[in-house]
Amino acid sequence: MPRSLSRGVAALLMSCALLFTTAACGSDTTQSLSTGSVASPSASSTFEQQKLAKTRFVANAGLAAGAAYQWIVKPYKAGKFKKGADGRTFALVKAGLAGAFTYNRLKAAVNNAKGDPLLSKAVAPLSAGIESLKELGTKLRKGEVDAADVGGLEGVINGIKDAGKSAGAEVVDKVPSASQLSGG
Numbered sequence: 001m002p003r004s005l006s007r008g009v010a011a012l013l014m015s016c017a018l019l020f021t022t023a024a025c026g027s028d029t030t031q032s033l034s035t036g037s038v039a040s041p042s043a044s045s046t047f048e049q050q051k052l053a054k055t056r057f058v059a060n061a062g063l064a065a066g067a068a069y070q071w072i073v074k075p076y077k078a079g080k081f082k083k084g085a086d087g088r089t090f091a092l093v094k095a096g097l098a099g100a101f102t103y104n105r106l107k108a109a110v111n112n113a114k115g116d117p118l119l120s121k122a123v124a125p126l127s128a129g130i131e132s133l134k135e136l137g138t139k140l141r142k143g144e145v146d147a148a149d150v151g152g153l154e155g156v157i158n159g160i161k162d163a164g165k166s167a168g169a170e171v172v173d174k175v176p177s178a179s180q181l182s183g184g
Contacts, residue, residue: 052115053112053113053114053115053116053119054112054116054119054167054168054169055169056108056109056112056115057109057112057113057116057119057123057164057169057171058164058169058170058171058172059174060105060106060108060109060112061105061106061109061160061161061164061171062171062172062173062174063101063105063174063176063180064101064102064105064106064109064157064160065157065160065161065171065172065173065174066173066174066175066176067098067101067102067105067175067176067181068098068099068102068153068154068157069157069173069175070098070175071094071095071097071098071181072095072098072099072102072140072145072150072153073150073153073154075091075094075095076095076145076150081095081140081143081145083143088143092140092141092142092143093141094181095140095141095145096137096138096140096141097137097181097182098137098140098181099133099136099137099138099139099140099141099153100136100137101137101176101180101181101183102133102136102153102157103130103133103134103136103137106130106133106156106160107130109123109160110123110126110127110130113163113167116167116169118167118168119163119164119167119169121167122163122164122166122167123160123163123164123167125159126156126159126160126163129152129155129156129159130156132152132156133152133153133156136149136153
């Protein structure tokens, strides 16, 4: 099988896997949080609940930041998304997966931040910026991303990092594994 064809097949399979797992993960999280069907915590102290919320926030925001930098910002700055660039299709597919993953993890981080009063106040203004990233994965897969899209992504990631730092929950980039990126 020619190399370009095998890459195309691999890219298609990864895109489908992410699409299905992202849709499934996003709806469960949103539904359980909005309907209030999450089991209420037992008699643990408020401090422990806040600490857990910050920990989850840091983990999700770190994964989002790592994926965004590793597979979107860095390749964009290296010119991998330009027409005719060597490995462009594969870079765009990985970036599309990373875009959807980043959006999913940022939404999860905002939901985690709601468990901590200080963190929720710091993150609340960033919700609109995160929503603006909703179509980033699709734009990346189609090769329609430009400097404004990448700049907006960097702005949202830096805003999340700054919000976390101001609330005592410093976010460090953590590059997700390929299985995490594809939803497995």
